[in-house]
Amino acid sequence: MFEWKDEYSRNIKEIDDQHKNLLKIGSKLHEILKLKKHEDNYDEIMEILHELRDYTRYHFDCEEKLLEEHGYEDIYLHKFQHKFFLKKLENLELEDVDENQISVIMGLLVFVSDWIVEHILKTDGEYVEYLNSKGVY
Ligand SMILES: [Fe+2]
Numbered sequence: 399m400f401e402w403k404d405e406y407s408r409n410i411k412e413i414d415d416q417h418k419n420l421l422k423i424g425s426k427l428h429e430i431l432k433l434k435k436h437e438d439n440y441d442e443i444m445e446i447l448h449e450l451r452d453y454t455r456y457h458f459d460c461e462e463k464l465l466e467e468h469g470y471e472d473i474y475l476h477k478f479q480h481k482f483f484l485k486k487l488e489n490l491e492l493e494d495v496d497e498n499q500i501s502v503i504m505g506l507l508v509f510v511s512d513w514i515v516e517h518i519l520k521t522d523g524e525y526v527e528y529l530n531s532k533g534v535y
Pocket residue numbers: 417457461518522
């Protein structure tokens with residue numbers, strides 16, 4: 399589910415490396431759900447939730463800086479999509495994780511896998527040709 403596939407590559411090393419790290423965080427959640435769903439995993443869930451949120455912010459910042467630096471025209475649309483995903487993450491955090499562990503993890507899994515399909519494969523794909531043409535690989 400969260401395994402890196404060559405088709406995810408956006409042909410820019412820094413971006414690919416960051417996307418790989420995001421997938422790794424996603425797979426940690428998957429592991430908790432598979433192996434320990436009957437135990438109390440509150441601390442682990444919160445830790446991964448914060449890790450995912452922080453790393454997502456970091457990744458979005460890097461991507462936006464790169465697009466800004468190279469004068470990418472559709473940056474506002476892209477920024478808007480980033481904001482939308484971050485909002486989703488922050489809303490999940492407001493839920494009572496202790497009471498709803500499984501539903502929080504499921505929500506995060508859906509969030510991350512949605513993101514792979516919708517964002518990495520489609521939206522991030524839109525700037526690749528432009529950045530490559532500016533010599534960014
Ligand atoms: Fe990205």
